[in-house]
Amino acid sequence: MRRQQRTLSRRQFCALSATAAASVAAVTSCRALAGPGDGRIEARPPAGVKTSVSGRLQLGLNTDRDAILQLPSKAAESLPLLVMLHGATQSADDMFWYLGSVPEEAGVAVLAPNSRGTTWDAIEGAFGAVGGGFGVDVALLNQALERTFQLVAVDPARVLLAGFSDGATYAISLGLINGDFFNRVIGFSAGFVIEGIPHGQPRFFMSHGTHDHILPIERCGRLVAAQLISRGYNVTFREFEGDHEIPADVAREALRWASSSQR
Numbered sequence: 001m002r003r004q005q006r007t008l009s010r011r012q013f014c015a016l017s018a019t020a021a022a023s024v025a026a027v028t029s030c031r032a033l034a035g036p037g038d039g040r041i042e043a044r045p046p047a048g049v050k051t052s053v054s055g056r057l058q059l060g061l062n063t064d065r066d067a068i069l070q071l072p073s074k075a076a077e078s079l080p081l082l083v084m085l086h087g088a089t090q091s092a093d094d095m096f097w098y099l100g101s102v103p104e105e106a107g108v109a110v111l112a113p114n115s116r117g118t119t120w121d122a123i124e125g126a127f128g129a130v131g132g133g134f135g136v137d138v139a140l141l142n143q144a145l146e147r148t149f150q151l152v153a154v155d156p157a158r159v160l161l162a163g164f165s166d167g168a169t170y171a172i173s174l175g176l177i178n179g180d181f182f183n184r185v186i187g188f189s190a191g192f193v194i195e196g197i198p199h200g201q202p203r204f205f206m207s208h209g210t211h212d213h214i215l216p217i218e219r220c221g222r223l224v225a226a227q228l229i230s231r232g233y234n235v236t237f238r239e240f241e242g243d244h245e246i247p248a249d250v251a252r253e254a255l256r257w258a259s260s261s262q263r
Helices: 007-017 024-034 092-099 102-106 121-126 136-151 166-177 221-230 248-260
Strands: 056-058 068-070 079-085 109-112 154-164 184-188 203-209 235-240
Touching: 068 092, 068 136, 079 092, 079 136, 079 166, 079 248, 092 109, 102 248, 109 136, 121 136, 121 166, 154 166, 154 248, 166 184, 166 203, 184 248, 203 221, 203 248, 221 235, 235 248
Parallel strands: 079 109, 079 154, 154 184, 184 203, 203 235
Antiparallel strands: 056 068, 068 109
């Protein structure tokens, strides 16, 4: 396992929110954490694009913390796209280490952006950072998607949003806000939900290790899954014997779930 999360603060947040977040009203009360931006993704795949790149490449959007795009070696005419968000203190490169060969096996393109700070903007806001909220990171994600859609023929019905740890928290939160675009959302070891105005009815696949020492399953993963189910969302929740990680078989199961699901 690589680059540990900020263990104490994440545990404290889960513990403090466990009781309040158990009800729908409490989840809705978190809306103030969303900050000045609404978290809406505006980029959409245009018609008539042919894939013009291959392999793994930097998109050139930021010299310090860029977004990375990786295509499978056998690219179909129209590809599913997995947008994968990293955890706190991590980077886009780490997400390819976590996923390994799974995207290649599944024939899925992967877009991995970097957050501007040590974690995603709205999560910084949830912990009291000045200027936190859905803002600069959503803007960069929009740019990364627009650039990807110029380079790759992406199936608009198969644009998937996923993340690990803080990235899972951010993915689930953005997935709720953009469920009319990301109709499938994957959260590996999520911590909590940052509320916004929901759109659409996305489906969720969540996984969590039963021995997670950073984001304990009973106060984080299980609680988030219960919140989503109580609000009427379809949730597949996969518990596994393990720690704060993405086992290869769980990643494969998640991508099989995403590729086999229809609107």
